[in-house]
Amino acid sequence: MAFSTTASPVTAIVTMFNKHVFNKHMFNKNMFSKYMLSKCMLSKFMFNKRTFNNVMRAAAVALLALGATLAHAAPAEIDKVVAIVDDDVVLKSEFDQRWVQIQQQIAANPQAAGQLPPENVLRKQVLDQIILEHLQLQMAQRAGVRVDDNDLNQALDTIAQQNNLSFEQFVQILQAQGLYQPTRDALRKEIMIGRFQSGAVNRRIEITRQEVENYLRSEAGSQAVAPEYHLAHILIPVEGAPSPQQSALVQRIHQELQNGADIHQIAAAGQINGIAVSGGDLGFIKVENLPSIFADVVPTLQSGEASEPFTSSSGYHIVQLLETRGGSALNIDQWKVRHILIKPNEVRTSAQAETLIRTLYQRIKNGADFADIARQNTDDPTSMVSGGELDWINDGMFPPDFMQKVHETPPGTMTEPFLASSGWHILQVEEHRVQDVTEDNKRAQAERILRNRKFDNELENWLTEIHDTSYIDIKMKF
Numbered sequence: 001m002a003f004s005t006t007a008s009p010v011t012a013i014v015t016m017f018n019k020h021v022f023n024k025h026m027f028n029k030n031m032f033s034k035y036m037l038s039k040c041m042l043s044k045f046m047f048n049k050r051t052f053n054n055v056m057r058a059a060a061v062a063l064l065a066l067g068a069t070l071a072h073a074a075p076a077e078i079d080k081v082v083a084i085v086d087d088d089v090v091l092k093s094e095f096d097q098r099w100v101q102i103q104q105q106i107a108a109n110p111q112a113a114g115q116l117p118p119e120n121v122l123r124k125q126v127l128d129q130i131i132l133e134h135l136q137l138q139m140a141q142r143a144g145v146r147v148d149d150n151d152l153n154q155a156l157d158t159i160a161q162q163n164n165l166s167f168e169q170f171v172q173i174l175q176a177q178g179l180y181q182p183t184r185d186a187l188r189k190e191i192m193i194g195r196f197q198s199g200a201v202n203r204r205i206e207i208t209r210q211e212v213e214n215y216l217r218s219e220a221g222s223q224a225v226a227p228e229y230h231l232a233h234i235l236i237p238v239e240g241a242p243s244p245q246q247s248a249l250v251q252r253i254h255q256e257l258q259n260g261a262d263i264h265q266i267a268a269a270g271q272i273n274g275i276a277v278s279g280g281d282l283g284f285i286k287v288e289n290l291p292s293i294f295a296d297v298v299p300t301l302q303s304g305e306a307s308e309p310f311t312s313s314s315g316y317h318i319v320q321l322l323e324t325r326g327g328s329a330l331n332i333d334q335w336k337v338r339h340i341l342i343k344p345n346e347v348r349t350s351a352q353a354e355t356l357i358r359t360l361y362q363r364i365k366n367g368a369d370f371a372d373i374a375r376q377n378t379d380d381p382t383s384m385v386s387g388g389e390l391d392w393i394n395d396g397m398f399p400p401d402f403m404q405k406v407h408e409t410p411p412g413t414m415t416e417p418f419l420a421s422s423g424w425h426i427l428q429v430e431e432h433r434v435q436d437v438t439e440d441n442k443r444a445q446a447e448r449i450l451r452n453r454k455f456d457n458e459l460e461n462w463l464t465e466i467h468d469t470s471y472i473d474i475k476m477k478f
């Protein structure tokens with residue numbers, strides 16, 4: 001089946017997004033039937049729901065499909081049902097739009113055309129993909145998965161940035177071509193499917209504590225959770241015993257680095273006061289690949305810190321840690337807090353809630369016990385019995401407006417009543433600490449890696465199950 005590739009204004013816009021979107025392996029071969037060749041070019045187009053690329057693909061699908069529809073206008077005909085999928089149907093127009101999209105991708109990758117299966121097989125695989133999308137969308141809707149306008153705007157903004165556009169510019173382009181609402185609709189469906197799929201598949205994956213421990217003891221596990229250090233280095237070459245001038249210079253350089261000097265500029269100087277200086281940026285280095293003379297020094301440094309001068313057979317060295325990425329070392333701030341929450345409800349207006357919280361605050365100021373007041377009055381059922389105690393909390397556990405007050409409140413003090421997203425609060429910060437959660441973080445990293453390894457296989461099993469256990473009646477002839 002041949003399709004015209006004559007360019008139109010819409011097609012030109014589509015092409016701009018196409019090079020950014022469809023070259024990122026938007027699709028996952030698991031979405032095709034099992035006999036799809038693993039190296040088939042089309043497998044690169046099957047969507048992978050575990051990455052945000054599914055969102056960009058959705059926009060491109062809408063753009064390509066509608067663009068192709070406008071660019072290749074055909075005589076109108078009555079739409080037909082090509083498949084019944086549980087409580088939904090797949091229309092011929094939807095299949096035709098997807099088929100045009102696939103044909104455009106084949107035309108853009110002629111070297112891969114020889115790897116494709118026969119057309120009748122390819123058409124069935126495309127229909128299978130659409131059927132699976134319909135099944136997942138129905139399941140997501142029944143599960144109550146929702147996507148709000150903020151989610152859609154964030155998705156559009158990400159696509160815009162990928163194409164070096166502002167959000168406003170991207171919206172204007174879509175609106176000018178009549179594609180703004182279709183794109184938002186496509187994004188909404190893709191995000192819904194992605195969220196439901198991620199939850200459904202991850203619930204099927206079990207990672208045992210023993211698996212985590214075994215992985216962390218393996219060489220691969222050790223390397224995966226090891227940090228990478230971005231280093232810069234200065235060397236003052238010394239032959240034999242160092243001169244007093246060399247010793248003085250290395251101390252002076254160290255002091256300058258502590259005062260904020262740029263190590264790259266110092267290393268690039270070549271010589272200072274007639275004394276040779278070399279070095280420069282070493283890039284990111286895994287801990288196991290550190291030079292032996294750095295191995296004991298670098299892990300003790302904080303980001304931005306320069307080491308004390310040290311010596312080797314080559315001369316004086318100073319190494320500076322510019323930044324660290326990856327790794328499992330993690331210290332977090334934690335606060336021991338308690339609070340009283342008063343919320344408006346069916347019998348209490350917002351004004352009455354504020355009046356009550358201020359009355360309670362004054363009683364505590366006058367000597368009443370905070371815990372007793374909390375037990376008798378708080379609207380937070382989780383902390384009521386404990387007298388308002390939330391125990392040790394850290395960032396991310398509560399809404400940002402609440403945590404901001406936690407940050408601003410010195411240990412041992414109590415806030416005045418304040419309004420947050422959950423209602424009126426009185427907050428008391430009892431203690432603050434920096435907690436080392438390295439071991440917990442290391443295990444969490446290992447579990448994520450192991451879960452990702454199992455995800456694709458479990459995804460394929462799950463897709464096969466929902467396909468085989470659903471009512472599907474294909475009306476289309478291949």
